[in-house]
Amino acid sequence: MTDSTVDRLAQATPPTLARKVKGLSDRAIAWLFIAPTIFLLLAVNIFPLIWTIRLSFTNYRVNRPNSDVDWVGTRNYERILTDEDTWEKMQATAHFLISTLAIQVLIGFALAYLINKKFKGDALWTTIIVFPMMLSPAVVGNFWTFLYQPQIGLFNTVVGTILGTDPASFSMIGDVHLAPWAIVIVDTWMWTPFVMLICLAGLRSIPESIYEAAECDRASGWRQFWTITIPMVLPFLMLAVLFRGIENFKMFDLVVQLTGGGPGNTTTLTSIDLKREAFERWRTGYASAYAIILFVTVFGLASIYVKALNKVKER
Amino acid sequence: MKRKLILSVAAGALTAGSAMAEDLTLCWAAWDPANALVELSTEFEEESGHNMSFEFVPWPNFADRMLNELNSGGQLCDLMIGDSQWIGLGAEAGHYVKMNDFFDANGISMDDFIPATVTGYAEWPKGTPNYWAMPAFGDVVGWTYRKDWFERPELQAEFKESYGRDLAPPATLAELKDIAEFFQGREIDGTTVYGAAIYTERGSEGITMGVTNALYNYGFDYGTADEPYKIDGIVNSPEAAAGLEFYKELYDCCTPPGSSDWYMSENIDAYKSGQVAMQMNFAFIWPGVEADPNVGGGKSGYFPNPAGPGGQFAQLGGQGISVVNYSDNKDAALEYIKWFSQPEVQKKWWEVGGYSALNAVVEDPGFASSQPYAQTFLDSMAIVKDFWAEPAYADLLIAMQDRVHAYVIAGDGTAQEALDKLVEDWNEVFEDEGKI
Numbered sequence: 001m002t003d004s005t006v007d008r009l010a011q012a013t014p015p016t017l018a019r020k021v022k023g024l025s026d027r028a029i030a031w032l033f034i035a036p037t038i039f040l041l042l043a044v045n046i047f048p049l050i051w052t053i054r055l056s057f058t059n060y061r062v063n064r065p066n067s068d069v070d071w072v073g074t075r076n077y078e079r080i081l082t083d084e085d086t087w088e089k090m091q092a093t094a095h096f097l098i099s100t101l102a103i104q105v106l107i108g109f110a111l112a113y114l115i116n117k118k119f120k121g122d123a124l125w126t127t128i129i130v131f132p133m134m135l136s137p138a139v140v141g142n143f144w145t146f147l148y149q150p151q152i153g154l155f156n157t158v159v160g161t162i163l164g165t166d167p168a169s170f171s172m173i174g175d176v177h178l179a180p181w182a183i184v185i186v187d188t189w190m191w192t193p194f195v196m197l198i199c200l201a202g203l204r205s206i207p208e209s210i211y212e213a214a215e216c217d218r219a220s221g222w223r224q225f226w227t228i229t230i231p232m233v234l235p236f237l238m239l240a241v242l243f244r245g246i247e248n249f250k251m252f253d254l255v256v257q258l259t260g261g262g263p264g265n266t267t268t269l270t271s272i273d274l275k276r277e278a279f280e281r282w283r284t285g286y287a288s289a290y291a292i293i294l295f296v297t298v299f300g301l302a303s304i305y306v307k308a309l310n311k312v313k314e315r
Numbered sequence: 316m317k318r319k320l321i322l323s324v325a326a327g328a329l330t331a332g333s334a335m336a337e338d339l340t341l342c343w344a345a346w347d348p349a350n351a352l353v354e355l356s357t358e359f360e361e362e363s364g365h366n367m368s369f370e371f372v373p374w375p376n377f378a379d380r381m382l383n384e385l386n387s388g389g390q391l392c393d394l395m396i397g398d399s400q401w402i403g404l405g406a407e408a409g410h411y412v413k414m415n416d417f418f419d420a421n422g423i424s425m426d427d428f429i430p431a432t433v434t435g436y437a438e439w440p441k442g443t444p445n446y447w448a449m450p451a452f453g454d455v456v457g458w459t460y461r462k463d464w465f466e467r468p469e470l471q472a473e474f475k476e477s478y479g480r481d482l483a484p485p486a487t488l489a490e491l492k493d494i495a496e497f498f499q500g501r502e503i504d505g506t507t508v509y510g511a512a513i514y515t516e517r518g519s520e521g522i523t524m525g526v527t528n529a530l531y532n533y534g535f536d537y538g539t540a541d542e543p544y545k546i547d548g549i550v551n552s553p554e555a556a557a558g559l560e561f562y563k564e565l566y567d568c569c570t571p572p573g574s575s576d577w578y579m580s581e582n583i584d585a586y587k588s589g590q591v592a593m594q595m596n597f598a599f600i601w602p603g604v605e606a607d608p609n610v611g612g613g614k615s616g617y618f619p620n621p622a623g624p625g626g627q628f629a630q631l632g633g634q635g636i637s638v639v640n641y642s643d644n645k646d647a648a649l650e651y652i653k654w655f656s657q658p659e660v661q662k663k664w665w666e667v668g669g670y671s672a673l674n675a676v677v678e679d680p681g682f683a684s685s686q687p688y689a690q691t692f693l694d695s696m697a698i699v700k701d702f703w704a705e706p707a708y709a710d711l712l713i714a715m716q717d718r719v720h721a722y723v724i725a726g727d728g729t730a731q732e733a734l735d736k737l738v739e740d741w742n743e744v745f746e747d748e749g750k751i
Binding site: 059062063064065066085148149150151153168169170171173174175176256259260261262263264265266276279280281282283 | 379382383386388404408409507516517518571572573574575576706709710713717720721722724725726727747
């Protein structure tokens with residue numbers, strides 16, 4: 001089959017091209033095919049990365065094209081890493097990341113477990129649950145600001161009614177203690193369905209025969225859950241955490257729409273801070289160093305995590 | 316369309332001084348005055364034969380969008396009505412055309428404009444006769460209040476009993492806070508209302524444009540005349556810290572719930588919907604207030620930013636009009652400025668809702684009584700101060716936004732600590748800029 005395909009392709013090759021290619025080795029032909037991809041990769045990914053690393057050691061500002069660009073060594077890195085405000089923003093990012101991942105995994109898995117139990121209308125419920133992740137983050141951010149409005153917002157009205165307090169007595173996006181949770185709630189509302197779908201795929205991949213064998217061995221439902229369901233879903237769950245973790249590390253649009261990073265710097269995530277440094281303060285060199293630090297952090301954490309994921313998959 | 320084009324070209328050919336019709340684009344913020352300028356500019360099109368296009372960007376994105384355009388050497392805008400703080404960058408980075416020769420050649424004198432607007436919108440370096448713009452729109456932060464509520468006899472009586480004076484526009488910031496406290500949470504016509512809507516926005520320039528109205532009046536300044544970059548002990552003086560504390564107290568006691576990120580449009584909405592008794596806002600909103608069916612037609616009054624222990628000042632707003640250096644239509648753009656500088660055009664500018672900065676307009680005997688807010692505008696323009704207009708103004712602004720918002724809204728640390736940190740941030744910027 002393969003030979004015949006190769007033969008057909010060889011016959012179809014124009015003689016002029018065939019003559020040109022005739023003298024090339026297999027290795028050369030392989031390079032010929034992958035060269036455009038490598039070129040694109042170098043141009044679009046590698047060159048900008050190297051350029052960013054270079055800029056990170058300078059005081060370059062893109063809005064001052066006529067100014068001198070001085071080599072400042074590691075000063076940008078030192079400034080960032082010794083700046084208390086940067087660490088405050090790192091903490092805000094960590095809070096957002098850990099809270100959203102923990103809550104979304106718990107709720108997402110629970111929803112998947114329920115949906116997997118096949119009941120009347122489960123497909124309809126799946127569609128309804130998945131609906132929020134189909135919306136644009138900018139739209140979601142915008143309408144949640146209305147829901148969080150203290151005087152007329154639905155969220156405040158519902159919470160106020162449940163707790164028996166005046167809805168206008170608290171402001172989800174204006175209160176320094178509530179604002180970090182306000183963004184967690186919205187992200188959870190929007191992205192838990194994604195975790196649920198991945199978990200559902202994991203649950204549906206478990207062969208029924210394993211549960212039947214466990215039933216024969218008189219294993220309780222609880223034991224089946226911990227020794228069959230969880231271990232077999234774990235790689236899927238970890239994959240969901242990886243995707244959501246990377247996404248939330250670079251979270252920008254939703255939070256900007258909701259809180260703009262405030263009150264104070266309470267919800268200023270590193271991505272928002274980086275954007276301000278790069279495109280509002282125009283400190284290009286400084287922002288490049290900041291971007292490299294974030295890149296190394298994400299890359300390092302993701303590498304460790306992928307190794308752990310592979311170990312779990314091998315078990 | 317084709318007919319209009321032919322007519323425009325014909326009109327242009329007939330106009331002395333314009334060799335051929337050009338397509339000019341004027342960039343500004345998207346707000347009511349911009350719509351008024353579109354209306355006014357039709358006269359220029361008819362007179363000159365040039366075609367005017369407009370690029371208006373909403374205020375929260377205005378600086379981002381337009382500074383990107385300038386920084387990239389873009390040719391979108393031939394004319395830029397840029398914010399007053401951009402003048403240093405516009406001049407030093409070569410974004411704007413220097414106007415001195417043009418002004419001299421066309422008999423346009425900066426002495427004919429309100430002095431504060433010349434300093435604020437046109438000069439760089441400040442205090443020197445180097446002009447990069449012509450004052451286009453005078454603006455200043457002032458206050459709007461519900462005159463109809465203030466005049467209610469039952470509220471008058473209750474206020475007098477509580478505070479020992481009449482319920483009237485405040486003369487001092489302390490009085491303003493009293494009035495705001497008086498209205499906070501009060502039921503008026505079956506609705507809960509609040510004291511005042513003030514600027515608290517964090518993302519662009521909002522809280523800075525608001526808090527400075529308290530800071531200036533408590534003694535805050537941007538350095539001294541001899542040493543403009545010597546800020547330690549001035550920006551963070553005990554008096555300045557007291558001003559910052561005042562603004563936080565006003566926010567804590569007397570603003571509507573959820574107003575932690577409010578700027579011009581949110582304040583307008585709160586006021587027009589009857590949520591607040593007073594609002595802080597730039598003067599450009601006043602024509603819109605007067606025309607509003609809920610709060611216009613005599614229901615609203617206006618007063619300048621009240622005095623504090625350190626004097627009476629108000630935050631300058633407004634913009635000058637500049638010619639963008641990257642434009643291919645500089646001559647036509649300058650022609651527009653020449654047309655716009657004419658006293659009769661400036662008079663019409665005021666009539667359609669634009670705030671002319673030309674002395675001939677504002678010093679006209681009938682000006683003060685021409686609109687209910689005209690006198691307040693004049694009084695406010697006499698007490699203005701402006702934020703830094705350095706090329707690095709964006710760095711300085713972001714630092715102030717962060718430090719002030721963190722203290723006033725998030726309650727982070729003390730006022731003194733916030734201003735001390737601000738001094739550190741600003742000194743760092745000045746060091747990077749080679750100013751100190």
